[in-house]
Each structure stands twice: as C-alpha cells, then as structure tokens.
Amino acid sequence: MNLELLLPELSLLITAIAVIMLDLFTERKGLLAVVSIVGLAIAAGFAITMWGTDPQAIFNNMLAVDNYALFFKLLFLGIAVLVILVSVDYVSKFVHFRGEYHALVLLATLGMMLMAAATDLISIFVALELAAISFYVLVGFLKDKKSTEASLKFVLLGGIASAVLLFGMALTFGFTGTTQLPEIALAVHEMSAQGLLSNPGLILGIVLMIAGFGFKIAAVPFHMWAPDVYEGAPTPITLYLSVGSKVAGFAVILRVFYSAFALPETLSLDWGMIFAILGAIGMTLGNVVAIQQANIKRMLAYSSIAHAGYIMIGLAAIGLSIGLSPTTDTLAPLAQSSILFYVVAFALADLAAFISVIVISGKLGSDQISDYAGMGKQAPLVALALTLGLISLIGLPPTAGFIAKFYIFSDAVNNGLLWLVIIAVLNSAISAYYYLRVVKVMWLNEPAREGKVPSSLALRLALAISCLGILLLGIVPTIVMKLAEMATSMFGF
Amino acid sequence: MSLGLEHYLVLSAALFSIGLYGALTKRSAVVILMSIELMLNATNIALVAFSRYIVPVLLTGQVFTIFSIVVAAAEATVGLAIIMAIYRSRETIDTTKIDLMKW
Numbered sequence: 311m312n313l314e315l316l317l318p319e320l321s322l323l324i325t326a327i328a329v330i331m332l333d334l335f336t337e338r339k340g341l342l343a344v345v346s347i348v349g350l351a352i353a354a355g356f357a358i359t360m361w362g363t364d365p366q367a368i369f370n371n372m373l374a375v376d377n378y379a380l381f382f383k384l385l386f387l388g389i390a391v392l393v394i395l396v397s398v399d400y401v402s403k404f405v406h407f408r409g410e411y412h413a414l415v416l417l418a419t420l421g422m423m424l425m426a427a428a429t430d431l432i433s434i435f436v437a438l439e440l441a442a443i444s445f446y447v448l449v450g451f452l453k454d455k456k457s458t459e460a461s462l463k464f465v466l467l468g469g470i471a472s473a474v475l476l477f478g479m480a481l482t483f484g485f486t487g488t489t490q491l492p493e494i495a496l497a498v499h500e501m502s503a504q505g506l507l508s509n510p511g512l513i514l515g516i517v518l519m520i521a522g523f524g525f526k527i528a529a530v531p532f533h534m535w536a537p538d539v540y541e542g543a544p545t546p547i548t549l550y551l552s553v554g555s556k557v558a559g560f561a562v563i564l565r566v567f568y569s570a571f572a573l574p575e576t577l578s579l580d581w582g583m584i585f586a587i588l589g590a591i592g593m594t595l596g597n598v599v600a601i602q603q604a605n606i607k608r609m610l611a612y613s614s615i616a617h618a619g620y621i622m623i624g625l626a627a628i629g630l631s632i633g634l635s636p637t638t639d640t641l642a643p644l645a646q647s648s649i650l651f652y653v654v655a656f657a658l659a660d661l662a663a664f665i666s667v668i669v670i671s672g673k674l675g676s677d678q679i680s681d682y683a684g685m686g687k688q689a690p691l692v693a694l695a696l697t698l699g700l701i702s703l704i705g706l707p708p709t710a711g712f713i714a715k716f717y718i719f720s721d722a723v724n725n726g727l728l729w730l731v732i733i734a735v736l737n738s739a740i741s742a743y744y745y746l747r748v749v750k751v752m753w754l755n756e757p758a759r760e761g762k763v764p765s766s767l768a769l770r771l772a773l774a775i776s777c778l779g780i781l782l783l784g785i786v787p788t789i790v791m792k793l794a795e796m797a798t799s800m801f802g803f
Numbered sequence: 804m805s806l807g808l809e810h811y812l813v814l815s816a817a818l819f820s821i822g823l824y825g826a827l828t829k830r831s832a833v834v835i836l837m838s839i840e841l842m843l844n845a846t847n848i849a850l851v852a853f854s855r856y857i858v859p860v861l862l863t864g865q866v867f868t869i870f871s872i873v874v875a876a877a878e879a880t881v882g883l884a885i886i887m888a889i890y891r892s893r894e895t896i897d898t899t900k901i902d903l904m905k906w
Contacts, residue, residue, distance in 0.1 A: 439874045446881050450888060458889040459901050465882045466835050466898075470826050472878070474841035476871055477819055479862075481847050484812075489863055538904045665848050796848035 313657070315368050315375045317356040318383055319423055325349025326416040333409020343401070343768075346394050346412045350419070352388040357752040369488050372433040373424065379713065381650060381797035382426035382561045389554050389657060390419040395772040396665050397546040399672060404451075411451060418444035420560035429569070431479045431489040434562055438475075438526065441558060442468055443701045444552060460542025466526065469534040475522020481515030494570040494771035502574030513580075515696065516571060520584060522587045523566075523700055526559030529622065530592035540611035545671065548607055552614045553657045559652055560621055564646065567626060575633040582629020586730050593619030593737045601744045605677045606667055609744060610660070613703060616741060617656050620718060623730055624649035627721040634725065645725070648717035650794035655710035655783055661776035662699030665769060668693050673763040684757025692763060693752045695773045699743040702780045705738050710783030717791075811852030818845035832889070832896040836882045843875045 313320070328349070329342055336342075365376035373379075393415060401408050404664050421441030428434040430433050444466065450461025486497035501509060521532060528536040540548045571577055596616030603609040628645045667677070669692050674681050685693040702709035715738065719731045765773075783790055816839055823869045825838030862863020886896055893901065 432863075432870055435867075436870055436874060439878065443877055443881050444876075446885065453888060453892070456903055458885065458892055459903050461885045462889050462898075462901060465885050466826075466832065466839070467876070469836065469839035469882060470823070470842070472874075473819075473822070473839055473846065476843060476846045477849070480849040480853065480867075483864065483867070484849065484857060485827050487857050489867060541904050577830055688812060763845050 312366070312368055315360070315366060316373075318353040318360075318387075319420055321356060322349060322353045322416055322420045323348070324421070325352075326413040329413045329416065339402075339408045339466045341399075342396050342409055342412045343394050346416060347391055349416065350387050350391050350394070354384055357383045357387065365669075367429065369433075371376065371492070372430045373427045374429045375427065377797040377799075378561075378565070379423075379427035382557070383423045385420050385557065386426070386554055388551070389557075389661070390415060392661055392665070392775065393546055393550045394548065395768040397544075397606045397666050398768040399766050400497060400544060400546055400668070411448070414444045414448050418448065418550065418554070422554055422561075425558045426561040426565075426619070428489045428562070429565070431483060431491075432561040433474075434566070435476060435479060438558075438562065439472060441555065442472065442526075445547070445555060448547045449511060449551075451547065452544055454494060456542040457544065458542075460539045460660075463535055464539045471522050471525035471532065474518050478515045478520075478522055479519025481511050482519065485509060485512040485515065491566060491570040495573065498571060498577065499573050501577070516577075516581065517584075519566070520581070520588075523559055523563050523610065524588065524742060527556050527563070527618045527621075528611075528615050528617060529588055530595050533618075534590070536615055537608045537611040537750045540614075541605060541607050541677070544670045545607065545664065548611075549661065549668070552610065552664065553660050554617060555612065555659055557653045557657055560649065563625065564628075564649060567625070568646065572632050572788030578629045580595050580629075582626045582633060585629060586626035586727060589619040589626060589728055590733050591619070592616065592622065593734060596745075597737050597740045600741070603744075604679055606671075606679050606748065607677050608684070609679065609748075610663060610667070613741065613745070614660065616737065617660075617703070619737075620715065620734060621649060621652055621656070623722045623727065624652060625735055626727060626730065627718075627725045630725040631721075647791060647794035648714070648721050649704075650797055651783075651787070652714040652718050652789055654790055654794075655714035655780075658776050658779040658783065659699045659702035659709070659711050660746035662695050662773065663703065665773045665776060666696035666699065669765045669769050669773070670696070672765075679751055681758065682748065682751050683755035684752070685763070688754035688757055688761065689763035689765075692765065692773070695777050696752065697749050698777050698780055702750060702784070704742045704745050706742075708781065708784045708785070710780045713784055713787040714792045741761035808856040809850055811848060815845045815849035815852065818842075818848065830899050830902050832886045832898055832901075833883075835898065836879060836886070839877060839882075840875060843871060847871055 329345055361380050366375050403412055418441050421437050422436035428437050429737040445462060446465045449464050450458050486494045488494055567581055592614045598611045600612035602611050624645055631645055670685055671677050700713035705711040705715040722731050822838045822841030822845060826835050829835050850864040850868045890896055
C-alpha cells in the first residue's frame with residue numbers, strides 16, 4: 311500500500327478536521343480561512359511533485375494516480391483557494407459554524423479530487439456522494455427561506471439522481487461482471503463479437519449512468535435544480551457548484567466513457583450521438599431561457615447549463631472519432647485535451663463573473679441585473695472584471711473562452727459534427743445578447759445611487775487571479791494546452 | 804420452480820419503479836425521501852443478486868451494497884436535517900408550497 315500516493319487527499323482531510331477542531335478553541339475566526347488555504351496549498355504541493363510520474367493504480371484499482379487525475383486535482387485545489395478567499399467577507403457575517411463552512415468546502419474539494427481519480431464504479435459513487443452531500447449542506451448554510459428551499463430541492467433531486475446513477479451502475483456491473491473500468495472495457499470489447507445491441511440491459515445501464523452524471527453537470531434535461539439552487543445558495547457556494555461540481559462531473563464522464571465504453575465502435579458512436587443531441591438541446595434551452603432572467607445568478611445558472619452543452623460537443627466528438635477510427639493507437643488526444651482546456655477556460659470566466667457578482671451584490675444587497683446600473687462609474691475595476699468574464703463566456707477574442715470554443719468546435723467539425731457546430735455558433739450569438747445586456751446596463755445606464763463599492767483585499771486578489779488567467783489563456787493558450795495534452799496522453803487507466 | 808436471477812431483477816426493477824413513482828408524485832418531502840430510500844434499496848437487491856449469480860466467487864456486489872447503504876444513510880441524515888430547517892422557517896414540508904423560486 312502506497313499511502314504517499316494519496317498525500318494530497320490525506321493532507322486535505324487532515325486540514326478539514328483541523329479546521330473543525332481549531333474552530334472550537336480559537337476566537338480569531340479569520341485564522342480558519344488561513345489554515346484552509348495553507349492546507350490546500352500543501353495538498354497542491356504534493357500533487358505537483360507527482361506530476362509526470364508513471365500512472366499507478368492504488369487501493370486494489372479503486373483510484374488512479376495519473377496526470378489526468380492530477381490535472382483536475384490541481385484545478386480543484388486552485389478553485390477551492392479562490393472560493394475560500396471570496397468567502398472571507400461572506401463568512402464573517404455568520405455567527406455560528408464558520409469552522410464547519412470551511413471544513414465542508416474542503417471536504418467537497420476532497421470528494422471532487424477523488425472523483426477525478428476514481429477508476430472503479432464503487433469509488434466513483436462514493437466520491438461523487440462525498441462531494442454532493444457536502445454541497446447539500448453548504449447550499450442551505452444561510453438558513454433563510456431561499457437558502458433552505460434551494461437546499462431541499464437540491465437534496466431531493468440529487469437523491470433521485472444518485473439512485474438512478476446507482477441503478478445504472480448496478481446494471482453495468484451485472485452485465486459485465488466487474489466494477490473496474492479497465493475490466494469493463496475488456497468485457498464490453500468481447501461482447502461486441504456477439505452483438506452489443508442484443509444486450510439491452512447494459513445499454514439501459516449506460517443510459518441511466520448518463521442521466522445520473524447529467525444531473526451533476528446540470529445537463530438538459532436533468533438541469534431543473536440548477537437555477538433554483540444557484541439563486542438560493544450563498545454566492546460563493548453557487549460559484550463553487552457552477553465551477554467545481556460541474557468540472558468534476560465532466561472529469562468522471564470523460565474517464566468512464568473513454569476508458570470503459572470506448573470500444574467497440576458501435577457503442578462509441580451511440581453514446582457520442584447521445585451527447586451530441588443532449589448538447590444541442592442543452593445549449594439552446596440554456597441560452598434561450600437565460601435571455602429572460604432578471605436575476606444575475608439565475609442568468610449565470612442558465613449560462614452554465616448552456617456551457618455544459620458546449621462541453622458535450624467535445625464528448626460527442628470523442629465518441630464519434632473512436633467510432634470512426636476504432637484503433638485507439640492512431641487516435642489523436644486532441645478532443646480530450648480540448649475538453650480539459652474548455653473546462654479550465656470556463657472555470658476562469660465563471661470565477662471572474664461570480665466574484666464580481668459577490669462584490670457588487672454584497673454592496674447592493676440585490677442580485678437584480680437592473681440594479682447593476684452605473685457600476686462602470688461606481689466600481690470601474692470590478693465592472694471591467696465582470697465584463698471580461700462575460701466576454702470570455704461569449705467566446706470573443708482575446709479571452710480564454712474564444713480559444714476554448716475554437717478547439718472544441720474544430721474537433722467536432724473534424725469528426726463530421728458540422729450540424730452541431732452550426733447550432734453551437736448560432737447559440738453563441740444568442741448568448742452574446744444577454745451577456746452584453748449586463749455590460750450595457752453597467753457601463754451606459756446612469757447609477758441609481760451614489761457611493762463607492764468597497765471590496766476587501768481577498769476579493770480583489772481572487773478577482774485579479776481569475777482575470778489574469780482569462781487573458782493568459784486567451785493570449786498564450788499553448789501552456790495550458792500542453793498540460794492538458796500531457797494529462798490525456800497518460801490516461802493511465 | 805427455483806428462484807433465478809431474473810426473479811430478483813424483476814423485484815428490484817418493480818421496487819425501483821415504485822420508488823421513482825413516489826418520488827415524482829408525492830408532496831411531502833419526507834415521503835419523497837422515503838421513496839428515494841426505496842430506490843436505493845431496490846438497487847441493493849439488484850447488486851447482491853448480480854453478485855451471487857454472475858460472479859459468485861467474488862463479493863463485488865456485496866461490497867458495493869455496503870458502500871451504498873452507508874451513503875444512503877448519510878444522505879437521509881442530511882435530507883432530514885434540511886427538512887427540519889425548512890419546517891422551522893416555513894412550518895410546512897409540502898413541496899408544492901415551497902415555491903419561492905420558480906422560472
């Protein structure tokens with residue numbers, strides 16, 4: 311047993327417990343955020359030292375330590391640092407349970423890190439639930455009417471989704487005889503000779519698993535929880551759900567479908583097409599409904615539903631590229647790495663947008679877009695950051711969003727998904743309307759009231775990091791693209 | 804007539820469907836939570852049956868079931884706590900009346 315391969319996770323777990331204990335003994339609650347960030351930094355340090363080493367399977371093939379997992383682990387740790395930074399002001403309003411807040415954020419991070427590393431249906435399920443249950447509690451943390459309502463909706467719908475996911479896993483286990491992804495791949499590969507479509511139980515299992523994972527990434531038609539939960543949750547948690555939980559869902563989907571159901575080619579074509587259709591519906595519905603939202607958190611929720619649709623274009627391209635050229639050796643890792651690039655770009659853009667919302671709404675006490683009038687004059691830097699985030703979400707140069715969309719769309723075109731790309735480009739045009747409406751309200755409308763918008767150092771730091779990230783990825787995308795290619799080429803298990 | 808795998812699977816599928824029906828139609832949050840538990844337990848039956856008939860030497864399905872029972876317990880605890888919180892602020896757990904946010 312190589313426990314040192316689990317050092318990032320273990321150090322994070324110890325930090326989470328330490329934060330709860332510290333909360334009992336100290337009066338200086340600001341210390342909790344510092345300890346959490348130090349713990350995250352230590353975990354990230356351990357993860358960096360493992361980067362580039364040979365992929366290894368640990369705990370009886372339950373978890374993999376490969377570049378793919380480490381890429382996502384580092385991403386989640388980075389996002390968690392920013393979430394804790396932006397929570398500083400928010401948490402200082404709480405009278406109780408500040409330690410639990412930080413500990414739950416850390417445990418959710420731990421769950422997502424394990425999701426990226428899990429290579430067995432059992433460990434995937436447990437990791438996913440660790441993240442999900444932490445989020446159920448965090449969403450209801452404010453204990454006011456909206457927050458508890460959001461939490462109730464999340465826990466009930468999330469419970470149904472995990473039961474459906476578990477049933478799908480049970481069927482997959484039953485018809486392949488194993489829960490380990492590489493062995494499922496072997497079993498499915500042998501089945502193809504006998505005709506996979508004569509095995510409807512396995513197909514049902516795969517479809518149910520898509521439904522369960524689709525809930526995690528808020529893909530249409532499993533998205534109904536997202537707008538309500540995003541609106542009611544504390545804004546830093548909305549940010550974390552939108553950025554972290556969704557990215558973790560994609561990390562799992564990519565690993566499950568790429569390593570377990572990639573061959574035979576008929577099956578890949580089938581799930582590729584499922585993702586293509588879900589993506590097309592998702593981005594259209596997300597963008598069209600986002601137009602009529604008056605609350606900026608709801609608008610960003612629908613926007614993130616639409617972005618799940620864009621990322622699914624990448625999944626569809628992978629399915630089709632495997633289906634069309636079944637020998638995996640010749641398969642360029644481009645489609646996988648462009649998904650990884652897209653999730654990083656999306657995470658940065660959403661971070662910039664949500665952190666600006668936290669700053670502005672913290673001052674206004676309102677999430678209505680109409681109240682953002684004149685922010686360009688009152689808080690020019692924050693308004694600039696929000697503008698940058700929204701431009702990146704539209705996908706205009708010179709931001710990360712442009713490059714990300716470019717990669718994803720060109721992969722899809724190369725694999726014969728031109729129709730899907732046309733839908734996606736039309737959708738980007740629709741999305742420009744509602745994103746730019748916020749920009750217009752901020753810069754052109756007259757402010758409704760006077761006064762500066764104050765922001766703490768922590769918020770400004772987090773905002774600066776995400777904006778720099780957006781520009782950096784937009785101008786020199788090769789750095790992250792190289793990392794993403796390394797991550798997917800050593801897709802160990 | 805001896806009991807085969809298919810009998811257990813039919814039982815499991817029936818229980819799962821009853822649970823799903825209850826979760827989608829009931830109004831009380833507690834009953835919805837109970838329906839979710841029914842769905843999870845239906846899955847456990849399927850897992851154990853598969854394990855017994857498909858891979859009788861290994862205990863994969865049983866191990867999976869133990870994990871899923873633990874997860875279900877944790878989820879039920881959190882779910883009930885959230886229902887308590889919402890009852891304190893609203894004095895109702897009727898999901899049709901918890902409608903502050905709608906699209």
